[in-house]
Amino acid sequence: MEYELICGLETHVELATASKLFCGCAASFGGEPNTRCCPVCLGLPGALPRLNRRAVGYAVRTGLALNARVMPVSRMARKNYTYPDLPKAYQITQYAEPICRGGGLRLFNGRVVPIERIQIEEDAGKLIRRDGKLWVDYNRAGVPLLEIVSLPAIYSAEEARDYLERMQQLVRAIGVSDGRMQEGSIRCDVNVSVRPKGSTELGARTEIKNMNSPAFMVRAINYEYRRQVEVLRAGGAVVRETRRYVEQNGTTAPMRGKEAADDYRFFPEPDLPPIFVTAEELEAARAALPELPDDRCRRFVTQFGLTEEEAGLLVRYRRVADYFEEAAGGLKNPSLVARWLLGPVYSRMSGDAARENFAPAVSAAQLHELAGLVEGRGLSTHVARQALEKMLDTGEPCRRFLTEQDFAGLDSAALREICRVVLARDSRAAADYRQGKERALQALLGAVMRETRGRAEPAAARQQLLSLLRENP
Incomplete structure (x- = not known):
């Protein structure tokens, strides 16, 4: 059964x-x-x-x-x-x-x-x-x-x-x-x-007390489900009782009736x-009730073009959601700010408490400025990401770590020529990729990024490399 x-x-x-x-x-x-x-x-x-x-x-x-x-x-x-x-x-x-x-x-x-x-x-x-x-x-x-x-x-x-x-x-x-x-x-x-299955009657229940960890709760429920099923299949009856979770072995144990x-x-x-x-x-x-998480999540999807997963992660913490709105306001591509928050910013915050008390070294205005340079002045996302890491280290604004050369973007023709040079110089990696070794492409891409000092967009450089590799099988 x-x-x-x-x-x-x-x-x-x-x-x-x-x-x-x-x-x-x-x-x-x-x-x-x-x-x-x-x-x-x-x-x-x-x-x-x-x-x-x-x-x-x-x-x-x-x-x-x-x-x-x-x-x-x-x-x-x-x-x-x-x-x-x-x-x-x-x-x-x-x-x-x-x-x-x-x-x-x-x-x-x-x-x-x-x-x-x-x-x-x-x-x-x-x-x-x-x-x-x-x-x-x-x-x-x-x-x-x-x-x-x-x-x-x-x-x-x-x-x-x-x-x-x-x-x-x-x-x-x-x-x-x-x-x-x-x-x-x-x-x-x-x-x-x-x-x-198919029954509408509730079985005898047990109560697992004082769970304050989602992970432990999942383990406790799954164990208790298996335990009760085994009791019933053996012809016994589930005893209505209060139980506790035993963290050491992931089981539950009786406390009292x-x-x-x-x-x-x-x-x-x-x-x-x-x-x-x-x-x-x-x-x-009712009038003083703030915007609820579900409503804010839907608004982030429609207003900022985020995925449901991105929006859900951001609205989980009110301070993070407020910070995102301030940093992303007025940008053409707010998802860039979301990716930075959920990537390099979050990676420096260990645990729930740090995100609940969200206070990164980079202000929302500073992050907005950096994203604006990507949109308005052609700064590559790769260079911007490197600048962001330094901003998080020091708390200083992005322009402290950028030079005019960083804004000299590469057009498609210039990027293609650099890729051609890299392939000619590293013919072994090119041959390895043609033989099915996917990692060789990453090595070639790294060489292009070094050659351009990070000014190339990784996605564009990858496409140019693949195009050239197909042209010369």
Whole structure:
């Protein structure tokens, strides 16, 4: 029997507020353990929470960006469970009346994954295992989160990865989170089940907790799919449970039995009033919503002539997209700027954080000037690329590295003659190419570029070499 995979994601997005959800403690990442907490986030007797209104605004903005229904009234609730990283022995979250319902997120393949709900909640502390002991850091306790719950409508590990990465892109673009997975600003619980192909019934699901790496998530889902299929084919039943990902061998392992809603004994939070979102506040939030990544991607394709892949890579980081627009504005060939950004500029930036905080040594105006010299003064892209590398090394403008000779372009006849000279001088490489050795053409092309001091366009030089080689087989 063939089985298909069904996933649903509960994505936890840490909101970019200065303070925590119910107190004035700093919500920033890191710090010495247990130095950013107070009686409220530690749940000491008599301490009363006060809701962070900016977190509510960020929840509304996220709901609008996901085409969800923002509810005019929502309420906080207590979710009761005992765990070392939860100092109050309950979490303040939402349950029966979340702030947003419905909506969806579009995947790269065009399919929209429906959203069930978006709710505001507080984060727990962090457990640290060290020297055979278990330590607790409560700096993260009370940090504001959005939990965005999808319906079980994701049908492959690759779709789950795309969903998580697009959610990261969205929350960054609208400014509600820094989206740093490596710091836990986005992490998700993945619900996995399998069912016979053609069936409409959902199978028993397991939940893989706290995934904050797309690559690890793909491995965890694929392993869990195989494990569940093996259980069913052996005549067993999948146990509904919570599991963890084991990074060392790419498997999942049981943590505990899966709780049901009744186990948490939800009830309305007595220390907080309902949350009201007025029609005026909703319209103000809608008007302030920035251009969304999908819309910006489509505009980059139509306005600047980029491929969908180029546009998608650029809009993944808001600062990169802003930089590109400034550098490419008014150019006849904006794709040249896109190729430089995604090539030599990106190659110097290791990791997600560097691109998120995009600040290259070359300003957008300097890159625009260099591209303009290619368009307006016949500077070859090869020479321009060499100048760009030096600009990235020093931060100085392009004219510091260019001479008038660099602008003395080659016409077709002059380039052809240089190619003829190179072929005559290196007859062995020419013979090797005629015998099917493709690498010989690269050697000939390199010789032409040296002969012209980089002034020739590589594509044009290659065509001239091929033409001459065909003429003299």
